[in-house]
Amino acid sequence: MLGRTANGLYWMFRYIERAENIARLVDAGLRVSLTRTGSTDGDWDGVLQSAGVRDAFGEVHDTVTAANAIDYLLRDTANPSSVLSCIEAGRNNARMVRTALTRETWEATNECWIELKQLLGRKVKAADLPEAIDTIKRRAGLIRGAFHGSMLRNDLYNFSRIGTFIERADNTSRILDVKYYVLLPAVSQVGSSLDNFQWESILRSVSAHRSYGWVYDAEYRPSNIADFLILNVRMPRSLAYCYEKIVSNLHYLEEDYGQRHRAHDTAAAIKSMLKRGSISDIMDQGLHEFLEDFISRNNQLSADISEGYRFYQ
Amino acid sequence: MLTADNHPRPPYKTYQEWYDAQDPAHLIQKSRDAENIFRKTGITFAVYGHADSSEKLIPFDIIPRIISAREWRKLAQGIEQRVLALNAFLDDIYHKQEIIRAGRIPRALIEKNDAFLPEMIGFKPPGGVYTHIVGTDIVRTGEDQFYVLEDNARTPSGVSYMLENRETMMQMFPELFTMNKVQRVEDYPYLLRQSLASLAPPGCKGRPRVAVLTPGIYNSAYYEHSFLADTMGVELVEGSDLRVIDGKVKMRTTRGYEAIDVLYRRVDDDFLDPLTFRPDSALGIPGIMDVYRSGNITIANAPGTGISDDKAIYSYMPEIVEFYTGRKPILENVPTWRCSEADSLKYVLEHLEELVVKEVHGSGGYGMLVGPTASKKERADFAEKLKAKPSNYIAQPTLSLSTVPILVNKGIAPRHVDLRPYVLVSDKVKIIPGGLTRVALKQGSLVVNSSQGGGTKDTWVLED
Numbered sequence: 079m080l081g082r083t084a085n086g087l088y089w090m091f092r093y094i095e096r097a098e099n100i101a102r103l104v105d106a107g108l109r110v111s112l113t114r115t116g117s118t119d120g121d122w123d124g125v126l127q128s129a130g131v132r133d134a135f136g137e138v139h140d141t142v143t144a145a146n147a148i149d150y151l152l153r154d155t156a157n158p159s160s161v162l163s164c165i166e167a168g169r170n171n172a173r174m175v176r177t178a179l180t181r182e183t184w185e186a187t188n189e190c191w192i193e194l195k196q197l198l199g200r201k202v203k204a205a206d207l208p209e210a211i212d213t214i215k216r217r218a219g220l221i222r223g224a225f226h227g228s229m230l231r232n233d234l235y236n237f238s239r240i241g242t243f244i245e246r247a248d249n250t251s252r253i254l255d256v257k258y259y260v261l262l263p264a265v266s267q268v269g270s271s272l273d274n275f276q277w278e279s280i281l282r283s284v285s286a287h288r289s290y291g292w293v294y295d296a297e298y299r300p301s302n303i304a305d306f307l308i309l310n311v312r313m314p315r316s317l318a319y320c321y322e323k324i325v326s327n328l329h330y331l332e333e334d335y336g337q338r339h340r341a342h343d344t345a346a347a348i349k350s351m352l353k354r355g356s357i358s359d360i361m362d363q364g365l366h367e368f369l370e371d372f373i374s375r376n377n378q379l380s381a382d383i384s385e386g387y388r389f390y391q
Numbered sequence: 392m393l394t395a396d397n398h399p400r401p402p403y404k405t406y407q408e409w410y411d412a413q414d415p416a417h418l419i420q421k422s423r424d425a426e427n428i429f430r431k432t433g434i435t436f437a438v439y440g441h442a443d444s445s446e447k448l449i450p451f452d453i454i455p456r457i458i459s460a461r462e463w464r465k466l467a468q469g470i471e472q473r474v475l476a477l478n479a480f481l482d483d484i485y486h487k488q489e490i491i492r493a494g495r496i497p498r499a500l501i502e503k504n505d506a507f508l509p510e511m512i513g514f515k516p517p518g519g520v521y522t523h524i525v526g527t528d529i530v531r532t533g534e535d536q537f538y539v540l541e542d543n544a545r546t547p548s549g550v551s552y553m554l555e556n557r558e559t560m561m562q563m564f565p566e567l568f569t570m571n572k573v574q575r576v577e578d579y580p581y582l583l584r585q586s587l588a589s590l591a592p593p594g595c596k597g598r599p600r601v602a603v604l605t606p607g608i609y610n611s612a613y614y615e616h617s618f619l620a621d622t623m624g625v626e627l628v629e630g631s632d633l634r635v636i637d638g639k640v641k642m643r644t645t646r647g648y649e650a651i652d653v654l655y656r657r658v659d660d661d662f663l664d665p666l667t668f669r670p671d672s673a674l675g676i677p678g679i680m681d682v683y684r685s686g687n688i689t690i691a692n693a694p695g696t697g698i699s700d701d702k703a704i705y706s707y708m709p710e711i712v713e714f715y716t717g718r719k720p721i722l723e724n725v726p727t728w729r730c731s732e733a734d735s736l737k738y739v740l741e742h743l744e745e746l747v748v749k750e751v752h753g754s755g756g757y758g759m760l761v762g763p764t765a766s767k768k769e770r771a772d773f774a775e776k777l778k779a780k781p782s783n784y785i786a787q788p789t790l791s792l793s794t795v796p797i798l799v800n801k802g803i804a805p806r807h808v809d810l811r812p813y814v815l816v817s818d819k820v821k822i823i824p825g826g827l828t829r830v831a832l833k834q835g836s837l838v839v840n841s842s843q844g845g846g847t848k849d850t851w852v853l854e855d
Contacts, residue, residue, distance in 0.1 A: 080632050081643045173433070173608045177621040181432075188433045233645065335646050387645040 079178070079233055081388035086175035087234060088241035088389070090187075093168035095245040097161045098218040103128055103253070104151050105211050106283035110275070111144055121279075122147035127256040128283065131159050148207065153198035161214055162198045165191050178234050186224040190217035233334055236327040240383065243327075247320035247376050250307055253283050255369040261300035262365065277303055284315040304365065305357040317372065321349040324379070331387075339386030344379045348372075402459040402853055405570050410454075415802060422453050422798055425559050434555050436611050436841060450846035451556060452797040453563070456808060456828040457571075460855040463824060466537060469722030470527050470812060471820045472712060477544055477699045478816065479715035481521040484698060485511045495710045504704075506697030508660065510667055514684055516693045518590040518817065523655075523691035524583070525814040526550070526827075529722070531793040538725050538790060540809060542708070544700040545692060546657050549827040549847075550813050551615040554579060554622075556849040557825070572854040574824035579813065580622035583655075586817040590689050591652045599652040601625040602642065604633075606658050606674045611842075616657050630658070635678035640688050653689040654679075660694050702751040702785050703729065725790065731782035739786040740777065743770045746786040747837075748777065761837060763789055792837060795848070797830060807831045809839050810850065824852040 107125040123142045126132040129151060138156065139146050153162045169191040176184055194217060202210045229235050254261075260276040277298040281287040284307060293310065294302040311318045325345050332338050360368045384390060399407040426448065429435075435446040458466075483489055484501060491498050501507050526547025528540040557576055561568055584601060591599035605616035607629050620627035632642050633651070641648040656663065662672040667680040682688050698704065704711075706727035712720040728735035728746075739746060748760040760773040777784055794805035812826035828848040829839035839845040 079645050080626060080628065081645055082629065082632050084645045170608060173613070173617070176433075176617040177627050184433070185431055189431055192430065237645075331645075337646065388643050388647075391643070 081390070083175045083178050084233070084237045084387050085384065085389035086171045087178060087237045088383070090168050090171035090175065091238045091241035092245040093164040093171065094187075094218055094221055095242045096159060096249065097164035097168065098215060099246070099249040100129055100151055100159060100161050100164065101211050101214040101218075102285055103283050104148055104207075106279050107144075107147070108207060108211075109282055110279050113275070119143055124256055125151070128253045129159060130252055131157055145204075149201060152202060152210070162194065165194050180224070180228040182224040182228045183221065186217075186221045190221055193217060233331060236331050236334075237387070239327045240324055243320040243323045244376060244380050244383075246315055247317050247324075248373065250284060250315050250317060250320070251369050251372050251376070253280060254304070254307055255366060255373070258365045258369060261304050262361075273300075274298055280307075286313060286315065289313070301357050301361060304361065308360065309352060309355060309357060318349075318352040321345065321352055325349045328383075337386075339382065341379060341382035341386045344375070344382050348375050348379065402457040402462075402851075406455065406457060406567070409567060409570060410803075418453065418798055419800065421563055425451050425453055425563060428559055428562070429555070432555070434551070434614055436614065449552065449841045450832060451559065452830060452832075452846050452848045453560070454796050454798055454803065455560065455567075455849045455851045456795045456810075457851045457853065460574075460853055462535065463574075463852045465535065465721065466529065466812070467822045467824075469537065469539075469720070470529075470814060470822055472716055472718070472721050473527065473539065473542060473708070474522065474525050474814050474816060474820055476708075476712040476715045477525070477542060478519075478521050480711050481693070481696060481699050482515070482519060483715070485695065486513065486515075490711070490714055493714070495714055496704075496707050500703060500707075501698065504698055504701060506660075506695070506701050508695035508698075510680060510684075511693070511695040516590075517592050517686070517689045520590055520816050521693040521696050522699070523586065523590065523693075523816055525816065526811045527814065529810045529812070530790060530808075531810070532790050533793070537722050539708070539722050540725060541702075541705065542700045543811070544696045545659070547811070547813070548612045548615055548657075549811055549829075550579060551618040552847050553813065553823075553825060553827045553850070554618075556827075556847055560849045571851065573851045574854055576823050576825040579823050580619065582815055582821055582823070583619070584623040584625065586815040586821065587653045587655055587689070587691055589817045590691070592686050592689055594687065595652045600650060601653045601655065602628045602651045604628055604630070604654050604656040604658055606630075606662070610657075612657065619655070628654075630672075630674045630676050633676040633679070635676065635682055638682060638685060638687055640676060640679055640682050651688065653691065655691045660697060663690075663694060702749060703731070703782075706785065725787045728786045730777060730784040730786060735786075736777070736781045739784075740774055743774060745788060747789055748773065748784050748786045751783055751785060759838075761789070764836070789837060795828070795830070797832070797846075797848075804834070806834070807837050807839065808848070825850045 103125050107122055110121045119142050122144055123132065126135050126142065126147055131150070134157060135147070135150050139150070150157050151160055154160045155163055157163060169187055172179060172184060172187045194214060197210055197213055225238065257276060257280050260273060277300065278287055280303060281290050286306065290303070290306055293306060293312070306313050307316050309318050310316045311322055313319055328342050328345050332342060429448050429451060435448055480490065490496050491501065522544040524547060526543040526549065528543065530538050530540055532538060553576055587601050588599045601623065602625055603616055603620040605613060605627055607613065610616070617627055626642065628642050633640055634643065634648065636648055639650040640654065641650050658674050661669045662674040664675050664677060664680040665672045666677045679688070680694070683690055705724070706729055708724050709720050728739050730736045730739055739748065743760070744762045746762045748762070750758045760769065762770065765773070792807040792809070795808050796803040797806045808828050808830045810826050810828050813823045815821040828850040829841070829845050830848055831837060831839045832844060832846045
């Protein structure tokens with residue numbers, strides 16, 4: 079396989095994952111505004127931060143309102159992480175690697191692009207937002223379904239999966255990092271409605287507010303929430319789960335190619351850190367520091383992979 | 392489709408009976424379905440100069456163009472003769488130049504032509520084949536009367552439409568293919584790969600590694616490039632994937648660099664090698680021409696084939712065919728005035744209303760004047776351009792092109808068409824029975840180019 083093709087698959091799936099995650103963030107934000115009285119503009123500030131676009135947003139908008147934040151996140155093409163930009167970039171990568179995709183996967187991607195381009199081509203009315211977010215999630219789901227149902231389990235598949243999970247780990251860690259302070263034991267007062275509300279919103283942005291109850295108590299506890307999103311290998315958006323998948327896909331590549339790269343060591347080290355760690359240790363050492371360190375190591379892994387597999391040169 | 396006395400021509404007989412039994416509204420619906428299939432599959436092309444509409448669909452007409460076995464045999468013989476002559480001409484031009492010495496073609500026409508590559512002089516490509524893939528543009532003007540408009544011997548495009556059009560028709564109207572015995576075109580990718588592999592460099596051991604070279608996703612024919620790579624099961628590469636290492640062209644894979652034996656390039660000569668041709672080219676591979684000349688890679692089509700399908704050379708095709716095959720051409724050439732010649736220029740300027748004037752190096756229907764449909768002002772403006780640089784133009788009469796039916800809201804209506812059959816050359820010449828029919832969708836229009844609003848049709852060659 080060409081290095082450029084591996085790169086294209088990797089980024090195609092990173093962008094599709096990102097589009098879906100941004101839609102989830104907006105969904106969680108909307109939920110907040112529905113259940114809260116008074117102005118929610120401050121919450122949208124947090125959503126923009128979680129999406130990693132707060133600074134860029136500030137360059138084009140003076141104030142944060144629900145309307146301009148949603149518009150920026152969903153459809154502003156000047157925002158490279160908007161859903162529309164991500165789908166466009168994902169589909170461009172898919173076109174580039176088209177010979178590597180099954181017809182079903184390509185068509186699901188192309189149809190996703192056709193529908194979302196139309197849907198997000200003009201401002202989405204507030205009343206139509208839930209439906210729009212649903213469409214985004216459904217379209218991304220169809221790509222995933224076609225991909226899992228039709229692609230050979232070979233190196234093409236491995237690069238696509240690695241892209242998905244590096245992006246997902248990045249997104250989950252950013253969501254946590256933006257809200258890390260509400261998870262700190264010192265400032266949180268268990269049972270206060272404000273905190274409950276913040277915690278639920280974190281869980282919602284990774285679609286985990288229901289599953290949390292099945293795994294832990296019905297009551298939200300900051301350390302449990304952090305444990306769920308960082309260390310729980312059953313939770314498909316947790317950092318630990320992402321690294322299980324990354325390491326196993328890298329392992330298939332190693333077996334298939336008979337080549338081991340620095341990326342393998344980087345990934346193995348992150349995985350074992352997540353496996354060995356306990357949430358109380360992480361909280362003691364500082365959640366924010368932990369997350370910052372994780373994000374930078376995750377980026378390092380991305381760089382190691384593109385070097386080892388000759389994405390660019 | 393109709394004979395002079397308004398009966399369907401024989402090859403259309405079965406189709407006509409079927410058509411008469413159809414509900415018109417149902418056909419219009421089918422026509423929309425076809426468009427959706429194309430859009431969903433992403434069968435698009437780019438129109439240069441339109442930033443907001445970077446991907447377009449080529450309109451597809453659901454009424455097939457039908458050619459009888461007998462008509463096809465004559466066409467195929469004529470095309471084969473012409474393609475063999477083109478290869479012999481290229482071999483001669485880059486070696487002994489006997490045709491020039493025999494005084495049949497002016498030396499200046501070759502040596503001052505940009506499409507002539509001095510780098511190719513004295514070099515024999517693997518198997519002696521220059522034009523591996525040819526798309527000959529043909530029009531029909533009457534019963535058994537065909538003219539060749541152009542010999543596309545560089546990188547003819549459109550074959551993916553031939554294949555997708557057939558696929559779409561078979562999906563939508565399977566019953567038509569049991570009623571009519573239509574010759575197969577579906578083997579094209581397989582034949583192309585076989586043909587390319589058979590011309591691998593002599594030093595190639597084992598199964599030759601074939602790749603398709605594309606300028607990338609923003610090229611107007613990118614869909615076709617990816618389609619061909621996919622259906623042949625070979626890598627689709629860009630210049631940035633390739634590098635010359637140890638005298639071989641190699642591609643950067645996730646396991647390291649691997650050699651390529653045959654490169655089907657869809658990149659123009661000018662951009663192929665920045666060390667030999669345009670130094671600013673980012674699409675090519677520095678040093679590939681050295682690898683080529685030392686016999687370590689096959690490039691299809693060979694660099695420098697453009698000299699054979701140049702519009703200025705076109706007018707000499709009857710002489711070229713006769714010179715190399717010893718026979719009169721089976722297919723006619725459209726009479727052509729070379730504006731570089733004073734007498735011809737004078738004639739052309741006096742008869743602009745009747746003529747089509749084309750740029751010698753133009754393609755895609757850009758920069759041409761269709762005299763009969765142009766306004767007075769357009770003709771006057773064009774006359775100025777013509778006088779300023781006569782050698783840049785040739786002129787041809789407007790032929791009374793045959794028409795075929797297309798589906799319109801009110802039923803069927805006649806439109807002008809041309810035909811581009813595809814030819815593969817290795818140790819033998821293989822012509823795919825069918826081709827791409829391009830149709831001028833505007834009533835009365837003679838311009839069939841997709842960049843100018845033309846559409847396409849499935850093309851059937853019937854079995855006997």
